[in-house]
Amino acid sequence: MMRILFGVLLALLVAVPPLFGLAVTIGTALATQPPVIAFAAGLYAWPRLARRVRRWWK
Numbered sequence: 001m002m003r004i005l006f007g008v009l010l011a012l013l014v015a016v017p018p019l020f021g022l023a024v025t026i027g028t029a030l031a032t033q034p035p036v037i038a039f040a041a042g043l044y045a046w047p048r049l050a051r052r053v054r055r056w057w058k
Helices: 002-015 017-031 034-056
Strands: none
Touching: 002 017, 017 034
């Protein structure tokens, strides 16, 4: 499902060039904010950390 959504988003950004520029601008603005980077890293790492800790208790 995520692959389909990512593909649709990518196709939309390529098909409509102004949206691509807007997405790059927003992405750059968000990526330069340390709290946003920390939040994204937490979202990415949380499932892996939770699985690893769960295995310690088994």
